[in-house]
Amino acid sequence: MKENVKISRAVIKRLPRYRRYLEELKKKGVDRISSGEFSKLIGYTASQIRQDLNNFGGFGQQGYGYNIAGLYNQIGVILGVNHAYSLVIVGSGNLGRAIANYMYNYKSGFRVTAMFDIDVRIIGRDIGGAKVRDFAEMDAYLAGNAVDIGIITTDKSGAQEVADGLVGGGVKGIWNFAPADLEVPGDVALENVHLSDSLHSLLYYINRAK
Amino acid sequence: MKENVKISRAVIKRLPRYRRYLEELKKKGVDRISSGEFSKLIGYTASQIRQDLNNFGGFGQQGYGYNIAGLYNQIGVILGVNHAYSLVIVGSGNLGRAIANYMYNYKSGFRVTAMFDIDVRIIGRDIGGAKVRDFAEMDAYLAGNAVDIGIITTDKSGAQEVADGLVGGGVKGIWNFAPADLEVPGDVALENVHLSDSLHSLLYYINRAK
Numbered sequence: 001m002k003e004n005v006k007i008s009r010a011v012i013k014r015l016p017r018y019r020r021y022l023e024e025l026k027k028k029g030v031d032r033i034s035s036g037e038f039s040k041l042i043g044y045t046a047s048q049i050r051q052d053l054n055n056f057g058g059f060g061q062q063g064y065g066y067n068i069a070g071l072y073n074q075i076g077v078i079l080g081v082n083h084a085y086s087l088v089i090v091g092s093g094n095l096g097r098a099i100a101n102y103m104y105n106y107k108s109g110f111r112v113t114a115m116f117d118i119d120v121r122i123i124g125r126d127i128g129g130a131k132v133r134d135f136a137e138m139d140a141y142l143a144g145n146a147v148d149i150g151i152i153t154t155d156k157s158g159a160q161e162v163a164d165g166l167v168g169g170g171v172k173g174i175w176n177f178a179p180a181d182l183e184v185p186g187d188v189a190l191e192n193v194h195l196s197d198s199l200h201s202l203l204y205y206i207n208r209a210k
Numbered sequence: 211m212k213e214n215v216k217i218s219r220a221v222i223k224r225l226p227r228y229r230r231y232l233e234e235l236k237k238k239g240v241d242r243i244s245s246g247e248f249s250k251l252i253g254y255t256a257s258q259i260r261q262d263l264n265n266f267g268g269f270g271q272q273g274y275g276y277n278i279a280g281l282y283n284q285i286g287v288i289l290g291v292n293h294a295y296s297l298v299i300v301g302s303g304n305l306g307r308a309i310a311n312y313m314y315n316y317k318s319g320f321r322v323t324a325m326f327d328i329d330v331r332i333i334g335r336d337i338g339g340a341k342v343r344d345f346a347e348m349d350a351y352l353a354g355n356a357v358d359i360g361i362i363t364t365d366k367s368g369a370q371e372v373a374d375g376l377v378g379g380g381v382k383g384i385w386n387f388a389p390a391d392l393e394v395p396g397d398v399a400l401e402n403v404h405l406s407d408s409l410h411s412l413l414y415y416i417n418r419a420k
Contacts, residue, residue, distance in 0.1 A: 016410035079410045080417035098304035173416040189415030200226035200289045205399030206383040207290035
């Protein structure tokens with residue numbers, strides 16, 4: 001990978017999608033693909049694909065195309081999907097449980113070590129292999145356990161307080177499902193999942209398709 | 211809005227985000243904003259903002275900027291958020307329930323009229339105001355009830371069959387949470403929520419932030 005190259009956020013957003021399509025091709029036993037064929041499949045233009053992947057050095061070869069297994073692996077390395085990550089989930093409602101199960105069933109690499117909630121009826125339960133703890137104990141837990149990622153599945157009102165607690169506890173990144181724009185220091189990664197954005201894009205196409 | 215203009219998918223993806231930020235500004239009592247100020251807030255370049263919003267006609271005024279309430283409303287009209295939509299959810303596990311509650315608590319406009327599952331232990335229950343029905347009855351239900359959007363929260367294996375059933379039943383759009391690339395006819399809108407894409411982007415920044 002080229003060092004000292006500033007990769008735009010838009011490219012980083014697209015890389016996981018490239019990787020998903022490459023994984024499907026790999027499963028189907030396909031060895032290589034041209035940017036033109038890849039374009040038809042993934043829906044970006046061939047020149048966009050070449051430009052995106054060129055950010056990371058010469059993956060493609062003129063007249064041969066991209067080596068699927070190689071590109072799949074290299075994107076995985078760039079993203080860091082082959083490392084192991086410990087996670088905590090704050091909020092053990094339906095969404096928190098859905099994410100806990102999702103992570104539990106994930107291929108590997110992710111381990112939810114604890115969930116936190118303020119609801120005494122849920123504290124102490126086991127969800128997807130992780131124990132639900134009292135949110136009041138989160139600071140102490142994070143002080144004693146190295147956690148890479150905090151996942152926020154609370155409602156909007158408490159989300160910033162949760163984020164502050166996670167940041168204070170030393171997490172490297174926050175995966176936020178609460179409909180709130182959180183403030184975190186620059187050295188903490190933040191990825192927001194705004195379900196309404198996706199729903200609203202869908203509405204646009206529904207209304208155009210009539 | 212300009213008619214006969216082909217709006218790119220990337221722009222449509224950004225519109226809900228513009229609307230979210232405009233809503234926050236409106237709540238704070240801000241009346242107008244320049245593309246430069248908006249750029250600092252939302253993280254797109256000022257020229258990107260002007261170009262995006264120009265797709266829909268002259269929202270901004272030189273020396274004045276964008277009228278926040280007006281732009282917010284116009285984007286809402288473009289997206290179609292002010293219409294009423296009926297929805298069904300297929301899959302009543304944790305994710306299905308989370309989405310049912312999410313839609314139930316949504317401001318307005320969306321009504322989940324039924325959920326479907328194959329699990330006899332769940333069929334007949336009420337979740338977020340919607341009754342869980344036997345998936346075997348979905349065709350008959352869709353034949354008798356006009357449904358705009360089908361939401362798929364099943365696992366990957368059954369997702370295409372569910373999508374086929376929804377399409378056959380006349381839905382206009384599918385909001386898919388299953389980790390599957392679905393095939394639907396061109397006149398049915400499809401929006402996929404790939405949670406792993408968002409998670410993998412987060413990993414990239416976690417590994418760079420070290």
